[in-house]
Amino acid sequence: MSYQLIYLATAIAKTCVLELTENNFAPQRGHCLMGHPKNGTLLVASVIATLCSLSAISKPAEAASLYKGWNYAIDSFNDSITGNNVGGTKYEIYGLALKQTEDKVFIAINANLPFGGTHSDYADDEHVGWGDLIFNFSGKNLSTASANKNLLGIRFASKNDSGVAATGVYEDVTAKTVAKANGIALDSLGEYNEWVKSKGKKPSLGDLAANDPYFNQATHVQNVIATGKKVGGINLLSAGNLSSLGLDFGHFNANGSQTIGLSADRSLFPEGNFILHLAPDCDNDIIALKGKLDIVPPESATVPEPSAVLGLTAMGLLFGSSQLGRNKQQKALNSSAS
Template identity: 95%
Template sequence: MGHPKNGTLLLASVIATLCSLSAISKPAEAASLYKGWNYAIDSFNDSITGNNVGGTKYEIYGLALKQTEDKVFIAINANLPLGGTQSNYADDGHVGWGDLIFNFSGKNLSTASANSNLFGIRFASKNDSGVAATGVYSQVKAKTVAKANGIALDSLGEYNEWVKSNGKKPSIGDLGANDPYFNQATHVQNVIASGKKVGDINLLSAANLSSLGLDFGHFDANGSQTIGLSADRSLFPDGNFILHLAPDCDNDIIALKGKLDIVPPESATVPEPSAVLGLTAMGLLFGSSQLGRNKQQKALNSSAS
């Protein structure tokens, strides 16, 4: 007869292997990842308006991004409405949101911009962007419109020093206030200067964002406005990026570091590792069972002869 104990031991071994490999294949969660969203949380007191520092109408609290197989979702928590705000300091009496600027190049912002190697999203229809329509743009060169929108300070470095001199703490989300990614001697490039439109965006309601699991409150980011949008995943490259955002006046800035994963084409769907391992385990068990039957049959034939 065969040995059922051997089959039981093999099954236990296969199950243990599956469990260990399944645990290994789980992705590690970054500290800023929550419910599928990657968050950058900014200092809550480093915006300015006039002589006021911290908690102003330009304060940005958080920036978040979520990726699915076919969409990229972006959300902003701040005090500035989508339509912007009236300002006595701006040349045209209005300050809007700047554009979302993506950098996948691995270079600093100035270098990537000079080479038109950025991606950008104009999401606010009333701002000082250099492109005419809202949407997603590639081959982007960026520029700053801070001076025309009323900022009195001459550079990012001066901005940081002004915030600190008023007892507040400047930061740029996932980047430090003095991070060399930005040129400290100039204002941050905050809108698209030129680029090629490659697709459209959809603005999202609070209900849409909630259904997607967005929760800035988990990080105590409770600005009065939450703005959300989505765009097709296929409009963006794969890989690591830095995404930054500021109002037209650069009176607060936030940056988010992240990665857009490779999405396999639909025609080349790769089975889940657990499924492959499961099929392998079934094959091993079937082979073991068949081997036992063969041995049992040989034993019967031998006794019959």
């Protein structure tokens, strides 16, 4: 939401009303007054039209990924692999979602992989778990951000191959891949995408295209924390908790057999744009979510919606025009009487 545009619109409106007052509807070169000098209605209509345009710009896009306060990334439903099978496998990830409140960040996953992982004959230890959630607020690609310890990570599953010992939120994170140890036969993300396409399926990475340069196509995706400093804990959420928070993967036909949720304190996260990604330890499906964490004002200091602000501004302009018109008529009558 762009509050700067609202303030700009309000400033334009105030300036126009001030000039109408001082110049009695007389247009001046280079000023915002428009139309016939005796026609204040044209001016007001023009300004209101401008405000309406700004209102349309300032509203967040009605993107399909935004629903009931959650930001969703929906992945291809047929781009996971296991053995020679492609699509709809036990590693399929359908969606990833995030919700922010004043004091919490909520994250939810819809997939076929259970929270505790699954047996795999291909993994070194015959078990494949969930990788870690990896946030990148740096604006750089994943490899660069990892090399500079600019990642934030969440280990939420205790049975995985993370490089940190305990579940929780970690900052100053570097990431690594554990895909080979967990049985993937392909040598890189690029090869993975080509294999999926060769089977007539469509690879994707949620909010990113399958070949997006955010991930190095020549290697496997870093899917767990390698190193980092723990800064806080997490809380796992039940299906009832998630439902009460308005989560609804079904709205996007994302109907994996498992829905996993967790929360962490908002204070553990920076603000700004981010890319969040997640994969199983084997990298047999990958999803990324693009979003933004804002500083949430206290309820007592909530900024009004743009449409409300612009509506009030427009009403003020109409009222001001009406008053100025009456004042001018009164001056004309007084002049005739004298």
